[in-house]
Amino acid sequence: MEGQVVGRVFRLFQRRLLQLRAGPPQDNSGEALKEPERAQEHSLPNFAGGQHFFEYLLVVSLKKKRSEDDYEPIITYQFPKILDEVEKRHQISMAVIYPFMQGLREAAFPAPGKTVTLKSFIPDSGTEFISLTRPLDSHLEHVDFSSLLHCLSFEQILQIFASAVLERKIIFLAEGLSTLSQCIHAAAALLYPFSWAHTYIPVVPESLLATVCCPTPFMVGVQMRFQQEVMDSPMEEVLLVNLCEGTFLMSVGDEKDILPPKLQDDILDSLGQGINELKTAEQINEHVSGPFVQFFVKIVGHYASYIKREANGQGHFQERSFCKALTSKTNRRFVKKFVKTQLFSLFIQEAEKSKNPPAGYFQQKILEYEEQKKQKKPREKTVK
Structure with missing residues (x-):
């Protein structure tokens, strides 16, 4: 209906x-x-x-x-x-x-x-x-982060992001359908430039509540009136988010330890800076999305250098060398898990087909980050 x-x-x-x-x-x-x-x-x-x-x-x-x-x-x-x-x-x-x-x-x-x-x-x-x-990039053109910020703290949003990155099961509970749909859209948008490739239902109808027992990853929204049915369902490794009260009703317990600590701190610091000065939806969207895009730039922004191409242009991703290129042990440990996800696999498959990195917001941020590193090296040598 x-x-x-x-x-x-x-x-x-x-x-x-x-x-x-x-x-x-x-x-x-x-x-x-x-x-x-x-x-x-x-x-x-x-x-x-x-x-x-x-x-x-x-x-x-x-x-x-x-x-x-x-x-x-x-x-x-x-x-x-x-x-x-x-x-x-x-x-x-x-x-x-x-x-x-x-x-x-x-x-x-x-x-x-x-x-x-x-x-x-x-x-x-x-x-x-x-x-x-x-909007600066298409990944923000159907997103409104205001509802997510209204319901959850920065730390909770970061834990949801970490669970999504490892493709776990995530259930959002709320009474209002608009709250559910807006929050789940926002959570999925945090994964840019990657796309959620599993079950994705912003509002689960009663006839499909059995979805929460699915053994594969999912990101779904459920109305609060079905909370007890969800809680009684046999589920493993599920993050159950109560948007009405801003709490986690169920979790695996390691959500705070999934991402490298230094990069977690970077995200939280960026989110907190000047958030109260933002007025428009576009400003809020760019402010919230930016730190998560920067996270992926630091973690996987070097991917294009590790795609070896044949004479016909077909590329082959050098996974082992790609992971070794990260000097930080904590970053390398995380990336070794992340490259096994469907998120990364689909992204790298497209990159292998393309002879050049796709022009867009993510590539722009990669180039800016590489330029910043080049400028930082001479300064470090001067200080030494």
């Missing part, structure tokens, strides 16, 4: 979007509204940057109605926040929407981390300027 509701919302949004893309209805026939698919087919090439503004992920959650046991779908995340602006104009007149859409069509799509400003006129409100900032 919940999936059907979300599906209907998506289809309604899709129809509205196709109508808007098709342009104003014709006075004599109205064909632009009656046949949105045909209008989309012919008009898409003219959209330039505007087309891309509508090709970003919407996160739809189910919110419980106050007076009923039923749920209603709500959009909890969208980039950019175009639908709000479209709907505001729709309340006035359909005719007001089209100048706004034309502005989108003519606007250049912003580069990662950059902002585009749109000029728009609304009757009785005058001219207004709408600024839309694109």
Whole structure:
């Protein structure tokens, strides 16, 4: 039932979007509204940057109605926040929407981390300027870390990250469906540039509660009303997180010892610096994500140097040499476990196929880190 509701919302949004893309209805026939698919087919090439503004992920959650046991779908995340602006104009007149859409069509799509400003006129409100900032990298474009920070401490988030890195079983408990979905999205996003490759269910329906007995890794969200059923299930090596109270109801017990101590301290120090000064969701996302990206840069950022290539370009990862390259014993001990995970295997398989490291945020951070090390070496020699 919940999936059907979300599906209907998506289809309604899709129809509205196709109508808007098709342009104003014709006075004599109205064909632009009656046949949105045909209008989309012919008009898409003219959209330039505007087309891309509508090709970003919407996160739809189910919110419980106050007076009923039923749920209603709500959009909890969208980039950019175009639908709000479209709907505001729709309340006035359909005719007001089209100048706004034309502005989108003519606007250049912003580069990662950059902002585009749109000029728009609304009757009785005058001219207004709408600024839309694109996240620095796509791994943050569907994530909101605010809920995770509201429910858990930095230390707890770090322990969840450590469990996820070793591909353990993680269950999130919460009453609100939006809290579950947002927190589990955020937890998975901490693994960037790696991707969770196992069972992943933001909200487990009652019919699938047996999932928590699965012997393979999973990351799932369960409503609080099913807590006792989860607790009574036979589970091993599970981290059970109560988001309502900010506690761990079950754990393996070694979560604080999984990551190298020095790198754990680095993450916690970075997370704590200036957190209270952040105002926007984008600033919070970048602040939280950054230390975890830097962790992977320090641990596996040298991977490309240990892919040996044949004449045809096919690469072969030199695992033993890769691990030995780490001078820190604690870092090396952790990496020897991490390279055996599905997370790393899938990442390195893609790297073996590609002749050059993929351009992106992670590669950018690797290059910055290597440059910092080069600059640090001459200073150290001077001090000695």
